Amino acid sequence: MAEQSRTNQVEDLHLVNLTKRFGDMAAVDDLTITIPAGSFFALLGASGCGKTTTLRMVAGLEDPTSGSIRIGDKDVTRLRAFQRPVNTVFQSYALFPHLDIFENVAFGLRRRGVKDVKATVEQMLDLVELGSLARRKPTQLSGGQQQRVAVARALINKPDVLLLDEPLGALDLKLRRQMQIELKRIQTEVGTTFVHVTHDQEEAMTMADTIAVMNAGRIEQMGHPAEIYELPKTAFVANFLGQSNLIEGRVAGASDDLIDVTAYGVAFRVPKSRSSATGTAIIVGVRPEKMTVLDALDATKVPDGHNAIFGRVTDVSYTGVSTQYLVRAAWGQELIVFEQNMIVGDRCEVGDDVIVHWAPSHTFGLDGDENINAGVDAAVLALDATAGQ
């Protein structure tokens, strides 16, 4: 299969200052990204942020208002959809109802005048494990099977880029997990660049080598899933991709590697290398699972140099793998803490006075101009949309 990707000569996809306006509203706003050849690239964002519009412009189904699209050195911006070496797996699959599975999959090959399609189609149907259903009509297939036909129909053309618009959106949770693994396997096998649009952050994290988090027509941050998760650069990313505790403070000083921050009278330390703050206003951020909860009486057990906050437990929920605490800090902000259930026995209870602490190396700093609630609603909506299916 490695030979296949080499003969296929995969190339980078470049979007340059890509903009699409519908009336006054910029659905996609000056987007510039390079999607590396052969990568599994996820475009992650809440509903309405412009993901579909971006994909449709790459596919040639929508004309950009300005900007350009290149594949390798070739500018495809002005090419019509049927002239582009790009194929799409549509959100609704859009299988041709009057053609059987075989002919659906063969459609692209036949249009390009390929004479003997039988062997290629059968091979592709085997890849998606649908060989036995070749003569069925799309309506006779389950959702998961239709989804795989849609993938096969696009992939058989060996496109430079395969676009997938929420391909798993219509499947139930179990099938979705299964197809995530399946799609990942197929991508590794064929080596084509996959651009996968989703609003499901877990899906993006498990499948993609590179995630671009999109918000209101722009890319907020792009990188390896772990990189974005561990070091979000904006409040939106911190809140949309997983959860974060964000505390507004001011820079009080700095040592060699650390910035000293004061927030609500409490001192925090943030590594300089992990801060994207530019002025004196700064937001101190930490992921919930990086924090530890101790009884307030055990304050002396907090390791030296750790960031720590006193507070009172307002909610405890036990989820098996972990316990989630809500802790209200002295200034009223509720912090969320995930603690792994390593110790059998006493847990903190609602009403307990506690101290929450974490290592500065797990702390990140955001620019003080950011809204600490950015992306919270979007994340909840995306979660609802995923759970609702």
Place this chain on the structure above:
Amino acid sequence: MAPVLPSTVVAPAPTAGQRRSRTGYVLLFPGMTWLAVFFAIPFVTLFLTSLQTPVPGKSGRYRFGLEFGNYATALAEYWPAFLRSFIYAGIATALALLISYPLAYFIAFRSGRWRGLMLVLVIAPSFASFLLRTYAWKTILADESPITTFLNSLHVLPDGRILNTSIAVIAGLTYNFLPFMVLPLYAALEKIDPRLIEAANDLYASPATSFRKVTWPLSMPGVVAGTLLTFIPAAGDYINAELLGSTKDRMVGNAIQTNFIEFRDYPTASALSFVLMAAILVLVFTYIRRAGTEELF
């Protein structure tokens, strides 16, 4: 010895399936009664009439008979009218399809908020009576009318006129049955998911190929319904030929009408009606079978 089973068994309570089928019969009843009274009985009467023999010496009086020769004489005399009926109806259907398809396509995909108005405009002529509309066409196509004058200035009319030619009859048929073509086509096209056409474009089909491979096959049910709804009444029509054509353009409908009303030759008229019905049935079934297989690819 096996024990003898009691011969009387208590009837089991009807199952859900049995109850459903009983409901089905009840629902069928009004329609079946209607068909029996207004279709089956006249059908049998018509068939019997077509076999009657004349009462000697009394013109216009017939009695029961098995005169299958009525069919032979009717066909021998009127086969040109039959042929004309099918040719005129065929051409009118083809023209109606040619005119209606782009129109229905436009209404289904491009009309936006004008869709409702355009559909009303398609049906609007039907608010006036069929006869009245055809009379209006008599004026429109008259010898000194603007259309005729214009076409004559281009020297495209073989006879120098339109009225009382086969062109007028075909034009009238096309016009009168156009809504029966447009509406089924619109209904079929409107159901096509535009995303399928995008998918075809995405899979290297040019707009023309997308039409040929996706839009056209998916609109086939509308094409079949529309052509049938146009062809069948057009083949049996006599008003257009009567009002717009000359005696050389008479269709089988005119023959039936004259035999019934003027000659009072009921057996010939009935025989003609029967042949017309049978011919249409054969044509329609052949057509549906062919269209049905084409639809698969």
